[in-house]
Amino acid sequence: MTLSWLAIVRLGLVQMALGAIVVLTTSxxxxxxxVELALPAVLPGLLVALHYGxxxxxxxxxxxxxxxxxxTRWIIAGMVALAGGALLASAAIPLFETxxxxxxxxxxxxxxxxxxxVGASGTSLLALLATAxxxxxxxxxxxxxxxxxxxxxxxxxxxxxxxxxxxxxxxxLRIVLVVTLGxxxxxxxxVWGIEARVVARAEPEPMPFREGLAEIWAETRARNFTxxxxxxxxxxxxxxxxxxxxxxxxxxxxxxxxxxxxGAQNGGVFVGMLVVGIAATGFRIGHLRHWVVAGCxxxxxxxxxxxxxxxxxxxxxxxxxxxLGFFNGMFxxxxxxxxxxxxxxxxxxxxxxxMGLWGAAQxxxxxxxxxxxxxxVDVLRHLTDTAPAFGAVFILEAVLFIAAALMAMRIMENTAxxxxxxxxxxx
Numbered sequence: 001m002t003l004s005w006l007a008i009v010r011l012g013l014v015q016m017a018l019g020a021i022v023v024l025t026t027s028x029x030x031x032x033x034x035v036e037l038a039l040p041a042v043l044p045g046l047l048v049a050l051h052y053g054x055x056x057x058x059x060x061x062x063x064x065x066x067x068x069x070x071x072t073r074w075i076i077a078g079m080v081a082l083a084g085g086a087l088l089a090s091a092a093i094p095l096f097e098t099x100x101x102x103x104x105x106x107x108x109x110x111x112x113x114x115x116x117x118v119g120a121s122g123t124s125l126l127a128l129l130a131t132a133x134x135x136x137x138x139x140x141x142x143x144x145x146x147x148x149x150x151x152x153x154x155x156x157x158x159x160x161x162x163x164x165x166x167x168x169x170x171x172x173l174r175i176v177l178v179v180t181l182g183x184x185x186x187x188x189x190x191v192w193g194i195e196a197r198v199v200a201r202a203e204p205e206p207m208p209f210r211e212g213l214a215e216i217w218a219e220t221r222a223r224n225f226t227x228x229x230x231x232x233x234x235x236x237x238x239x240x241x242x243x244x245x246x247x248x249x250x251x252x253x254x255x256x257x258x259x260x261x262x263g264a265q266n267g268g269v270f271v272g273m274l275v276v277g278i279a280a281t282g283f284r285i286g287h288l289r290h291w292v293v294a295g296c297x298x299x300x301x302x303x304x305x306x307x308x309x310x311x312x313x314x315x316x317x318x319x320x321x322x323x324l325g326f327f328n329g330m331f332x333x334x335x336x337x338x339x340x341x342x343x344x345x346x347x348x349x350x351x352x353x354x355m356g357l358w359g360a361a362q363x364x365x366x367x368x369x370x371x372x373x374x375x376x377v378d379v380l381r382h383l384t385d386t387a388p389a390f391g392a393v394f395i396l397e398a399v400l401f402i403a404a405a406l407m408a409m410r411i412m413e414n415t416a417x418x419x420x421x422x423x424x425x426x427x
Contacts, residue, residue: 001197001198002132002133002134002137002198003129003132003133003134003137003141003194003198005137007194007197007198008129008133008137008141008144008145009144009148010190010191010194011125011128011129011145011190011191011194012144012145012147012148012149013148013186013187013189013190014075014079014121014125014186014187014190014191015125015145015146015148015149015152016148016149016151016152016186017079017152017182017183017184017186017187017190018079018082018118018121018122018149018152018183019149019150019151019152019153019156020152020153020155020156020179020182020183021082021083021086021114021179021180021183022082022114022118022153023152023153023156023157023262023266024086024090024156024160024176024179025048025051025085025086025089025111025114026048026240026241026370027157027240027244027259027262028157028160028161028164028172028244028255028259028262029044029089029090029093030044030048030241030244030245031244031245031248031255031258031259032093032167032172032255033093033096034244034245034248034249035245035248035249035255035258036167036255037093037096037097039096040378041241041242041245041374041375041377041378042371042374042375042378043104044241044374045241045370045371045373045374045375046371047089047107047108047111048111048240048241048366048367048370048371049367049368049370049371050108050111050112050115050367051085051111051112051114051115051118051367052115052363052364052366052367052368052370053115053363053364053367054112054115054116054119055115055118055119055359055360055363055364055367056360056363056364057116057119057360058119058122058123058355058356058357058359058360058363059213059353059356059357059359059360060356061074061119061120061123061124061352061356062123062124062126062127062352062353062354062355062356062357062359063213063352063353063356065123065124065127065128065352070195071124071125071127071128071195072124072128072191072192072194072195074120074121074123074124075120075121075124075125075128075187075191076121076184076187076188076191077120077121078116078117078118078119078120078121078122078124079117079121079183079184079187080117080184081113081114081116081117081120081121082113082114082116082117082118082121082180082183083117083180083181083183083184084113084117084180085109085110085111085112085113085114085115085116085117086110086114086176086179086180087110087173087176087177087180088106088107088109088110088113089106089107089110089111089114090172090173090176091106091110091173092104092106092107092110093169093172094169115363118363119359119363121187122359123352123355123356123359124352126352126355126359127352127355127356128194128195129141129142129145129340130340130352130354130355131352132195132198133340140277141340142333142336142337142339142340143273143276143277143333143336143337144277146273146332146333146336147270147273147274147277147333150266150269150270150273150329151270153263153266153269154263154264154266154267154269154270155263156179156263157259157260157262157263157266158259158260158263158264158267159263160175160179160259161255161256161257161258161259161260161261161262161263162256162260163175163256164255164256164259165254165255165256165257167254167255167256213353213357216353216354216357217357221342222342222354222357224411225338225339225342225358225411226357226358226361227361227407227411228404228407228408228411228412229335229339229358229361229362229365230361230362230364230365231365231400231403231404231407232292232296232331232335232365232401232404232407232408233361233362233365233366233369234365234366234368234369234372234400235296235299235369235397235400235401235403235404236299236328236331236332236365236366236369237365237366237367237369237370237373238369238370238372238373238393238396238397238400239303239324239373239393239394239397240366240369240370240373241370241371241373241374242373242374242377242390242393243261243262243265243321244258244259244261244262245258245377246390247261247317249386249390250386250387250390251314251317261317261318261321264318264321264322264325265321265322265324265325265328266325267322267325268321268322268323268324268325268326268328268329269325269326269328269329269332270325270329271325271326271329272295272325272326272327272328272329272330272331272332272333273329273330273332273333274329275326275329275330276291276295276329276330276333276334277333279291280334280337288334288335288337288338288412289334289408289409289412291330291331291333291334292331292334292335292338292405292408292412293405293408293409294327294330294331295327295328295329295330295331295332295334296327296331296401296402296404296405296408297327297401297402297405298323298326298327298330298331299324299327299328299331299398299401300397300398300399300401300402300405301323301327301398302320302321302323302324302326302327303324303394303395303397303398303401304394304395304398305320305323306320306321306324306391306394307390307391307392307394307395307398308391338412339355339358342354369397373393373397376392376393376396377389377390377393380392380393
């Protein structure tokens with residue numbers, strides 16, 4: 001028995017909960033450190049890089065769930081760790097004002113917990129989707145669950161942004177407590193009983209983790225796609241830690257306004273994903289490769305606009321950010337559709353390990369891209385004015401997106417037709 005559409009939507013609620021917590025730690029808390037606490041942008045960059053770096057353990061989580069099952073257990077445990085880390089990270093914000101050392105120590109523990117939580121919960125969830133979803137539903141399932149995650153991010157950013165003004169540390173802690181508790185409860189209810197009713201996995205041959213990972217890396221398709229994921233996600237995440245500080249430092253946005261800007265961006269991501277999901281799945285328009293390339297090129301165009309408006313006008317900031325989100329979403333859902341389709345190709349019963357490998361590449365790229373973006377802004381602000389410093393980093397990100405588009409045209413050529421066919425339910 002495979003996952004029903006209702007079960008897929010229930011698992012999408014877990015993705016929604018993940019997104020709701022993560023957006024607070026990577027956007028709202030980041031902005032508070034840089035603007036309200038006047039800390040260098042590289043500090044939250046390093047903390048976010050830590051949480052992404054720890055996700056290099058994703059192949060381990062996938063391998064463990066391939067070998068031993070019980071993915072539900074790891075999904076819930078990971079969400080609890082993520083919620084605890086987010087609460088600690090929020091508690092560290094007021095500590096920075098009294099003792100930088102204490103605030104930093106608490107933040108390091110917090111972001112390590114966040115990385116463990118996202119790695120364990122996210123990888124186990126993707127492995128459950130890849131192994132328990134009927135082949136003709138896999139890419140559509142990825143679209144549904146990621147749309148729900150982006151919806152959770154957009155709604156959380158928008159609602160929290162509206163509630164956070166006038167800002168206070170106590171208000172921040174109350175809001176984060178409500179969000180994290182809600183996420184844990186929703187996750188438990190969403191996954192309860194699903195795994196027991198489906199054939200979630202086939203038992204692979206027992207072997208050490210290193211040997212199992214080496215087998216997957218030896219697959220040319222899996223290896224090339226891993227490299228593509230790293231390059232494209234470096235471009236995707238480079239603006240993550242600097243967009244809200246850009247709005248605050250260049251355009252004098254308040255914490256609530258900049259958080260709402262992040263919500264508007266993720267609203268654009270949601271629409272972009274929805275457009276590709278409907279066009280590719282419902283109307284069979286274009287191959288996944290075409291949508292990936294269009295998303296990369298469009299993202300580069302939007303970033304170019306954002307890079308120059310700091311010198312020109314505030315009026316187009318929000319529309320440009322929404323446009324960036326739209327093309328980011330177009331790229332992301334097409335890449336995720338390819339990922340879900342490719343996860344079951346190759347050696348049998350290793351879906352979790354493949355998803356873990358690609359998840360690790362994404363996490364490393366996200367940490368690397370975010371850290372490089374934040375560090376470059378710090379360096380360039382010493383050499384030039386604030387607006388041109390941010391603009392130069394946005395231009396670099398646009399160049400990386402163009403490079404990712406060129407790579408996608410080459411490595412996805414042989415798999416585009418197969419993946420596109422997999423997106424059509426019933427075929």
